[in-house]
Amino acid sequence: MKSSLLKVYESTQKRELPKHELEFGRTFTDHMFVMDFSESEGWHDAKIVPYEPLSIDPAAMVFHYGQSVFEGLKAYLSPQGEPLLFRPEKNIARLNKSNERLCIPAIDEEFLLDALKELIQIDQNWIPSANGTSLYIRPFIISTEPFLGVALSTQYKLIIILSPVGAYYKEGINPVKIAVENEYVRAVRGGTGEAKTGGNYASSLKAQEQAANGGYAQVLWLDGVEKKYIEEVGSMNVFFKIKDEVVTPELNGSILNGVTRDSVIQLLEYWGVNVIERKVTIEEIYEEYKKGNIDEVFGSGTATVISPVGQLDWNNYQMVFNNGETGNLVQKVYETLTGIQYGRLEDPFNWIEQVNVRRRVNKVG
Structure with a gap:
C-alpha cells in the first residue's frame, strides 16, 4: 500500500x-x-x-x-x-x-x-x-x-x-442430518484446500446437491487420496466427542484453518477438556459409535458458529448421536462463543x- x-x-x-x-x-x-x-x-x-x-x-x-x-x-x-x-x-x-x-x-x-x-x-x-x-x-x-x-x-x-x-x-442450533461423501472430494493435499478460493466451493456443489436431494443438510468430506480420513463437514471444521476427549482432524494442507475451529479448541482447553488434533477415519467413528463412545458431533464455522450433527449416514449405516438432540457440550460451546461475540459474556481471550x-x-x- x-x-x-x-x-x-x-x-x-x-x-x-x-x-x-x-x-x-x-x-x-x-x-x-x-x-x-x-x-x-x-x-x-x-x-x-x-x-x-x-x-x-x-x-x-x-x-x-x-x-x-x-x-x-x-x-x-x-x-x-x-x-x-x-x-x-x-x-x-x-x-x-x-x-x-x-x-x-x-x-x-x-x-x-x-x-x-x-x-x-x-x-x-x-x-x-x-x-x-x-x-x-x-x-x-x-x-x-x-x-x-x-x-x-x-x-x-x-x-x-x-x-x-x-x-x-x-435448523439453527438444532442438529442436522449429514451424509458421508464417498465419490466426490473437496480438496487434496498440495491443492488449494487450505485457501479460501472460489474453486474449492464450486467443486463441492455436486455432492451438496445430491445430499440435499436426499434430505441432508450437508456432506462429510473424506480425504481425496484414500477416501477414509475425515476432513470437513460441508464448509465447516468438524469435532467428535469420544468418551472424555474431543477429537478434530489435524490440519494437513487440505483442511481450512478455521478461526472458529481455533476458538473452539482454545475454549475447550480453557475448560480443561482434552482436545486432540489427529487423523480420524470414518471407520473409527463408526466403531466408536457402535461401542457407545461418541456422545456429540458438531461443525464450526463463521457463518454457522456451531452446528450440531444429529445423524451421520455412511454407506448403509445410520449413526444417531445424543438421540438426535443438541448435547450439553455443544450447547455450552455455542452459548459461550456467541456470548463473547455479542459482548454478553466475559472475554478472557481478548478476542x-x-x-x-x-x-x-x-x-x-
Whole structure:
C-alpha cells in the first residue's frame, strides 16, 4: 500500500432497512470498500463508495482462470448498541495466506482492518439487533487484467461488502442430518484446500446437491487420496466427542484453518477438556459409535458458529448421536462463543475488538 489515504463517498440515496426475516447473504448495505492493484502502483485508490455493480472487462482473468480469494467474518451488536468484531485480525491474516497460495499480492493487514472498521461505522445502522443475527462481512479479491492467457494477473481488485444476516441453517442450533461423501472430494493435499478460493466451493456443489436431494443438510468430506480420513463437514471444521476427549482432524494442507475451529479448541482447553488434533477415519467413528463412545458431533464455522450433527449416514449405516438432540457440550460451546461475540459474556481471550476506535487511515471526502 503506497498510501494510507482512504477516500469516502457516502451514498445520497440510502436503501430501506430490511423489515422481513433475514435470509443469509441476500441483503446488502449502502456502501462497500474497493481498492485496486497494479504492478506500477501496488495497492492503491482505497475508497468507500455506494454499493453498486462492478464494471469489469469480459476478458478479466478471474472469469477464465479463477484467480480469486475471499474471507468471511461478522460484526455483532453488543447489549449497549456497540458494533463488535470477533478476531478480525485472524481473518485478514488468513486472507493473505490465501493470497500467497493463489499468487495474489499481499495486502497491508493493519490498513485493511482500519478501513473495514470505517466501513462498518458508516453502515452500522445495518447491524441487526434480533437474537442470532449479525452483519456478515465478505472481503474478496479478484484478478482483473483483461488477458486470455494462463498466467499471473498484473491487476487485482479488493472489495468488501456487508450483509445483515440471520441463521445460516434454517435448523439453527438444532442438529442436522449429514451424509458421508464417498465419490466426490473437496480438496487434496498440495491443492488449494487450505485457501479460501472460489474453486474449492464450486467443486463441492455436486455432492451438496445430491445430499440435499436426499434430505441432508450437508456432506462429510473424506480425504481425496484414500477416501477414509475425515476432513470437513460441508464448509465447516468438524469435532467428535469420544468418551472424555474431543477429537478434530489435524490440519494437513487440505483442511481450512478455521478461526472458529481455533476458538473452539482454545475454549475447550480453557475448560480443561482434552482436545486432540489427529487423523480420524470414518471407520473409527463408526466403531466408536457402535461401542457407545461418541456422545456429540458438531461443525464450526463463521457463518454457522456451531452446528450440531444429529445423524451421520455412511454407506448403509445410520449413526444417531445424543438421540438426535443438541448435547450439553455443544450447547455450552455455542452459548459461550456467541456470548463473547455479542459482548454478553466475559472475554478472557481478548478476542473481541471494538469498531469505534481511533484509526490510522487518513480519511478524505
